[in-house]
Amino acid sequence: MTKLKYDVVVVGARVGGSTSALFASKSDVDVLMLEKRQEIGSPVQCAEGVTYNTFETLKIKPNEKYIRSKIKGANIHAPDGRCINYEGGVAEGLVLDRKVFDKELASEAAKSGSDIMVKTAVKDLIIKDHKVCGVIAKHLGETIEVKADVVIAADGIESNMARMAGLKTIQSPQQICSCAQYEMVGVDVDPNYLEFYFGENVAPKGYVWIFPKGDGVANVGVGIRSPGKTPLYYLDKFVSKLDATPVELNIGGVPVSGPIEKTYTDGLLVVGDAAGHVDPITGGGIHPTITCARIAGEVAAESVKNEDCSSNYLKNYEKLWKKEVGKGLSQSAKYRKMADKLSDKDMNSLAEFIENQDIESISKIAALKFVGKNPNLMKLLTEIL
Incomplete structure (x- = not known):
């Protein structure tokens, strides 16, 4: 059995792992990152989608090689077909090519000193x-320690590392959003x-x-938390109305109950x-993951240097x-529970x-009149405003 020794070992080389490795390496400790797949970034x-804050956290400039489109806002379609346009704010950002971005982020970690082993599954x-x-891991058929x-x-969501260490990570089916996504060609939408x-x-x-993603290419996906029909059923039902062709399919789950205990x-x-x-209400995880992973890398490095890797440190x-x-994730979880009842x-x-309102300056009088006619929406609107 091959035996190795590092200050910090990172299991997983997606954005969380690569960010942790990057900032631990920047703090001048020996880091090894292990990825079970043979290629970092695939499958998507x-x-x-990401906000510009993501790159501020990473302290790197966005690179055109992985930017597919620049987003100005969002169109939100209600069940009756009514469309609300939202400009800027949290809806402003970039759509990336994650296959390229994830690999570039891992490369940044390597440039900062991290060692990387792909096709290495931790057992x-x-x-x-x-x-x-x-x-203990398997690397190309060989057991390594x-x-x-x-x-x-x-x-990732299928993590068993934390469970092996005695942490509670098991989530019920109701706490997982089941997702299916096509990358499609020929999608007729505004690229911004x-x-x-x-x-x-x-x-x-x-x-x-x-x-x-530009040039008529787009990610078209669905996330649901409901027993019965699969997300692929709803996705196929939706895309049947589009004159577009799928070139890739990805299926998976997203935890939307908030952070583990x-x-x-x-x-x-x-x-x-x-x-x-x-984020429990949007299912978006890139920015909170990168924020937390940066802190993890820095704290791990500090603990090594201080020779104290105890739970207390x-x-x-x-x-x-x-x-x-933490506050944002907790608030989002509360909104999601309210939205579930709508x-x-x-x-x-x-x-x-x-x-019919200026979303940035909705008056209390207008809100009171609205909830008077729709009392079951009072709690949600009161919380948001």
């Missing part, structure tokens, strides 16, 4: 005296606007999205989908990421109200 596992944790101190002071689990469609017949307890233990940190670092990671994104009629009424 999201709609590929077990090394635990001694209740502390995680490395991993990698000792480490800190392990960062960035191994995202499209979102809501309704029980379109996507029960979820929505359909179209993220344009605890994201650290002795010798281990958890980031990304594995930690529930996903590593809890700083959770304290810091909660300060950065009927198509409620959504149509809300869309009609918003359509």
